[in-house]
Amino acid sequence: MAQLKDDCFAFSGALLPIADVERLIAERIVPVDGIEEVPLAGARGRVVARDVIAPVDLPPFDNSAVDGYAVRHADLAPQAETRLRLAQRIMAGERAVHSVTAGEAARIFTGAPMPAGADTVFMQEDTREEGDRVILPQGLARGANRRLAGEDIARGALALPAGRRLRPGDLALAAALGVTHLPVRRRVRVALFSTGNEVVDPGEALGVAGVFDSNRVLLAAMLDAVGAQVADLGILRDDPAALSRAIADAAAAHDLILTSGGVSLGDADHVRTAVEGIGRLVFWRVGIKPGRPVAMGVIPSKDGGAAAFAGLPGNPVAVFVTFARVVRPLLLRLAGAAAEPLAAYRVRSAFAYTKRPGRREYVRVSLVRAADGAFEAVKYPREGAGVITSLTETDGLAELADDTTQVAPGDSIGFIPYSAITG
Numbered sequence: 001m002a003q004l005k006d007d008c009f010a011f012s013g014a015l016l017p018i019a020d021v022e023r024l025i026a027e028r029i030v031p032v033d034g035i036e037e038v039p040l041a042g043a044r045g046r047v048v049a050r051d052v053i054a055p056v057d058l059p060p061f062d063n064s065a066v067d068g069y070a071v072r073h074a075d076l077a078p079q080a081e082t083r084l085r086l087a088q089r090i091m092a093g094e095r096a097v098h099s100v101t102a103g104e105a106a107r108i109f110t111g112a113p114m115p116a117g118a119d120t121v122f123m124q125e126d127t128r129e130e131g132d133r134v135i136l137p138q139g140l141a142r143g144a145n146r147r148l149a150g151e152d153i154a155r156g157a158l159a160l161p162a163g164r165r166l167r168p169g170d171l172a173l174a175a176a177l178g179v180t181h182l183p184v185r186r187r188v189r190v191a192l193f194s195t196g197n198e199v200v201d202p203g204e205a206l207g208v209a210g211v212f213d214s215n216r217v218l219l220a221a222m223l224d225a226v227g228a229q230v231a232d233l234g235i236l237r238d239d240p241a242a243l244s245r246a247i248a249d250a251a252a253a254h255d256l257i258l259t260s261g262g263v264s265l266g267d268a269d270h271v272r273t274a275v276e277g278i279g280r281l282v283f284w285r286v287g288i289k290p291g292r293p294v295a296m297g298v299i300p301s302k303d304g305g306a307a308a309f310a311g312l313p314g315n316p317v318a319v320f321v322t323f324a325r326v327v328r329p330l331l332l333r334l335a336g337a338a339a340e341p342l343a344a345y346r347v348r349s350a351f352a353y354t355k356r357p358g359r360r361e362y363v364r365v366s367l368v369r370a371a372d373g374a375f376e377a378v379k380y381p382r383e384g385a386g387v388i389t390s391l392t393e394t395d396g397l398a399e400l401a402d403d404t405t406q407v408a409p410g411d412s413i414g415f416i417p418y419s420a421i422t423g
């Protein structure tokens, strides 16, 4: 795995701003190579590896957008109703054999090909039939309710750009073009560890001072949502040698090694030193709260390549936030996906808040509709980075800019819904 440039992340400052994290990722991380052709049914969430060009026009032929009557616009009276003779009937899936000649209309149905001569379609709701005549109101524009061949996308045009993370609509477009398989990059392989002597798997005995591992299942789910292929490698003890060994071993078969816990300055926090011993630490303090200690580095592997390393804090909410802001863009980049910035919608704050400048802060909030119809962000009452109910009881993250120091009720603030992070 040689997807990291050699001088990856030359940074040694204090608190690295998030904007710099994003810039470094864009500049220094190289996407994984390896392309495969996958059927549309299994392609959702995969990343398009090379531009997909429309092989045909869409729609493939001129057709009617409604059930109604196809006419020649030149036959219509500008200031009065028009009465035309019904000369033919064309259903979807049939060929339009006859032309529409002067004074004639064709009964036509949605998706049926336009007959030669006709250029406009009346919706049947706007018309009435009398015997073999149809009576049409005045005022319909030429070309109404007609879909031209290639108007959706023309043959030869770019249908899906390289880097697109495939959404259901993309798959529909590919299918509509008759495409059965798409070229996608292989999935990013991620080795996932938890760390901590106190951490035990749910289902095991908790012991006197244990906590159940919530980070691994959280991260596995978030990784999966971004399309990564996760190897769950369990829980590592707070033992420098064991950490080094496990991380070094994981570098060979994975593109990214992701850990939680053990990255701050406590006596049992050995992850950072382990990374420094076996690879290169690039940064380990980011201007983000919760989650300031976030380590990122490069671990060389025995096969001569290298894996990226991301060490997240231990507290579950800090894990969630740092995943969203640091790991997600890193993964997208490794996957060869175009950047998908987390857009914060503007909402009104219902709370007052004081923060330090120089870091971006994420406050868990619920959205409520105020009396005037605007959305208001209501802060979850407990702020701790270990309070998991602050994630389950809220709708998303209020994002307070790096240089903000005060938020007052009524202020406009950024809001990122959880669905944008994990969807």
Ligand code: AMP
Pocket: 194, 195, 196, 198, 199, 211, 212, 213, 214, 215, 216, 260, 261, 262, 263, 264, 266, 313, 314, 315, 316, 386
């Ligand atoms: P650390 O950064 O290792 O000191 O961990 C900070 C806090 O997060 C401690 O209270 C840990 O017990 C907790 N923590 C660490 N890892 C996990 C985990 N996998 N699941 C739940 N809590 C954790």
Ligand code: MG
Pocket: 195, 196, 197, 238, 261, 262, 268, 314
């Ligand atoms: Mg720990």
